[in-house]
Amino acid sequence: MKTFELLDAAGSAAPPRSNGELVFDAPWQQRAFGITMAVIDSGTTTWKDFRLQLISRVAEDDARPYWESWAAALEDVVTSAAMLTSAEIDRHEDALAQREAGHDHRRRE
């Protein structure tokens, strides 16, 4: 079965769609989606595992926006597959924040 057929599933794990098109409100949502598909494509994790994490993240906080749960589930599968550790991600995020202060126009809040 192709990955997009799996994605077509209904229920809390199915990404929001409009007229059959995946709906992204911000570029990071699209990146999170693409990274997830790339990680699945690489064989390190499976759609099934990711979907289970996503379902549990969605269930954990019903009010949280869908793609935020998606990003959390992505971090879950990446860390549980031992691809990265949370501490590593923290450090890299800090490093990016340092760089960005001088390199682009993103407003830090």
Next chain:
Amino acid sequence: MSAEHSGIAARVEALEGLLAQKGLIDVESVDRLIDHFTSDVGPLNGAKVIARAWVDAAFKQRLLDDGTKAVAEFGFGGPEGACLVTVENTPTVHNVVVCTLCSCYPWTVLGLPPGWYKSSAYRSRLVAQPRAVLREMGLDIQPEVIVRVWDSSAEARYFVLPMRPAGTAGMGEAELASLVTRDAMIGVARVEGPVA
């Protein structure tokens, strides 16, 4: 982190950067996958409609008679689906859709239009030189086949019913639908049979 969006954007960027740095993913494949899922999955609605028309002659007739009403059987509708007109490809006629004035497009069945559909090059040249434009897009139409160009408008949004490819006799609707692409339903590509 859920409290602020910029925090999540940075977190996702950090994840992607680290995974790429370690060679666990490459950024180009992320781009390619995003493109794949936003362009090939959106038109899944249309693909389901086409597959049904291929296996169910009565449905096909309803689709050709009144596209809007026929796709409503799938629950596809809304204001953008008004006046959906289905044009059928045959061994002697090839149909292709454009909107010369803007970017009218059958959203209900195809999702959002691709960038090239909105380009002035496609809009202005397709009517004058359909065979040349199609050839540039990788589709050679035999000289004996008539090419019909349909100009979409707010009144009529055209949608191509491609020919069912050979080698698909035993396939069910879901499998057939997976063969149908957005470009084939615009008329700039054929539906290819299953890869051996």
